Amino acid sequence: MNVIEYFDRVRIINISSRRDRRLETVEEFTRNGFHIDDEKIGFFEAVTPSEGNGFPSVGVRGCFLSHLGVLEEAMRLNLKNILIMEDDIQFSRHISQYGKEAIESLEGLEWDIVYFGHPFEENSNLPAWKAVDRPIHLAHFYAVNGRCFGKLRDFLFQVLERPPGHPDGGPMHYDAALNTLIHKNKEISAYYFTWNCGYQRPSRTDLHELSIFDRVPLLRPVMGMLRRLKAKNLRRTR
Structure with a gap:
């Protein structure tokens, strides 16, 4: 069993307007031998709010609500666990080996949240799950255990209800x-796998203000082509 099939459900968050990302993600899955069946493994249509309501941007709020929506779906289905990805996922070229090692060593581990993708590049000869001891500024490839669904959902609702700048996290x-949840709640067991299984694929952002190269209609296709070339090169090296 591979890292994708291991989990009860897999959801890939995608904004309906970003058909380019969806198609690239389908290609990424196919390239690595994974099948999107639109049931166990499928896309989750991202929430697209009209206002930021205190978040850094409308896109940031939409991303937040989308991850929350995936979690609520998992709770409605009474799942044991769920693997969550964003639509700019790019798997490591070693995903078959890394993923196998990751899920085998996950067996028997008491976990709440685990990161398969992260920003750390550790020189680790032996693959292992390490306790999260510093912020992980990515959420493009992670899993949540069913026993943590309620705690995470409740915390996210608390964040939504607080004003910006609240000391407990707005x-x-x-x-x-x-x-914030992992840092403030020591009973949450969070880990990351030392062998990085996946990265963010170069792609136009939906969370921040676009650069002039993405705003100008004549330049946007050129940027898209350059990002695809960069992604192709990265597939050879990481």
Whole structure:
């Protein structure tokens, strides 16, 4: 069993307007031998609010609400666990080996949140799950155990209800919310796998203000082409 099939459900968050990302993600799954069946493994249509309501941007709020929506769906289905990805996922070229090692060593581990993708590049000869001991500023490839669904859901609702700048954490990026929960609640068992299984694929952002190269209609296709070339090169090296 591979890292994708291991979990009760897999959801890939995608904004309906970003058909380019959806198609690239389908290609990424197919390239690595994974099948999107639109049931166990499928896309989750991202929430697209019209206002930021205290979040850094409308896109940041939409991302936050989308991850929350995936979690609520998992709770309605009474799942044992769920693997959550964003639609800019790019798997490591070693995903078959890394993923196998990750899920085998996950067996028997008492966990709440685990990161398969992260920003750390550790020189680790032996693959292992390490306790999260610093912020992980990404949420593109992670899993949540069913025993943590309620705690995480309740915390996210608390964040939504607080004003910006609240000492316990007001509206923020979703990855920051995960970090805050892990930091403030020592009973949450969070780990990351030392062998990085996946990265963010170069792609136009939906969370921040676009650069002039993405705003100008004549330049946007050129940027798209350059990002695809960069992604192709990265597939050879990481």
